[in-house]
Amino acid sequence: SQQGEEDPQALSIQEGENATMNCSYKTSINNLQWYRQNSGRGLVHLILIRSNEREKHSGRLRVTLDTSKKSSSLLITASRAADTASYFCATDPTYNQGGKLIFGQGTELSVKP
Amino acid sequence: DVKVTQSSRYLVKRTGEKVFLECVQDMDHENMFWYRQDPGLGLRLIYFSYDVKMKEKGDIPEGYSVSREKKERFSLILESASTNQTSMYLCASSDAVRGDNQPQHFGDGTRLSIL
Numbered sequence: 001s002q003q004g005e006e007d008p009q010a011l012s013i014q015e016g017e018n019a020t021m022n023c024s025y026k027t028s029i030n031n032l033q034w035y036r037q038n039s040g041r042g043l044v045h046l047i048l049i050r051s052n053e054r055e056k057h058s059g060r061l062r063v064t065l066d067t068s069k070k071s072s073s074l075l076i077t078a079s080r081a082a083d084t085a086s087y088f089c090a091t092d093p094t095y096n097q098g099g100k101l102i103f104g105q106g107t108e109l110s111v112k113p
Numbered sequence: 114d115v116k117v118t119q120s121s122r123y124l125v126k127r128t129g130e131k132v133f134l135e136c137v138q139d140m141d142h143e144n145m146f147w148y149r150q151d152p153g154l155g156l157r158l159i160y161f162s163y164d165v166k167m168k169e170k171g172d173i174p175e176g177y178s179v180s181r182e183k184k185e186r187f188s189l190i191l192e193s194a195s196t197n198q199t200s201m202y203l204c205a206s207s208d209a210v211r212g213d214n215q216p217q218h219f220g221d222g223t224r225l226s227i228l
Binding site: 030031033040041042043044045048050088090092096099100101103104105106 | 117143144146153154155156158161163171203205207209213214215216217218219220221222224
């Protein structure tokens, strides 16, 4: 029952460039969250945006949310080799109980020095 | 900082064995989750628990059971391990707050191989 679809599946850029990842979902949500996963490790929460918010910033991260299109994007500015990781969006559907989130398949980002 | 600790990073077991994966969190979170992660399939929820002794099936509960006797500990049990259960297993916890579901905090995962 994965509802997040991420695009692209893989992205390769040079250090210093911006990286944009997109997430689409299907149902009404309370919030949408972005996570990062380094190879062989657990996921780390990056940022949460609520359904009544349109944009949120955290350091070099910028997240937008368009509830009319049921989509979100994550922008990483001035990327670094250390940003190489997989990035996942996760939605908190309004019908949910018990803290469940619905994770997308992820975008694999490679930043070349 | 929240810490979620999984008992093993790597584990090798044999087909038919009963396997226990342990997860402990130190932030008094009500919610705990077990996922498995496979290439091309993303994270799939196996079981979750929103209170001590409470459990709910996720998307792929078959072949698994769970135990939550204490708030801080959530155990995943493979009743009779099979080779198709070879995977990365991730445990997570989150706070229970009315309204939005809160961010989940993950352990570093257990890479389980069933031979």
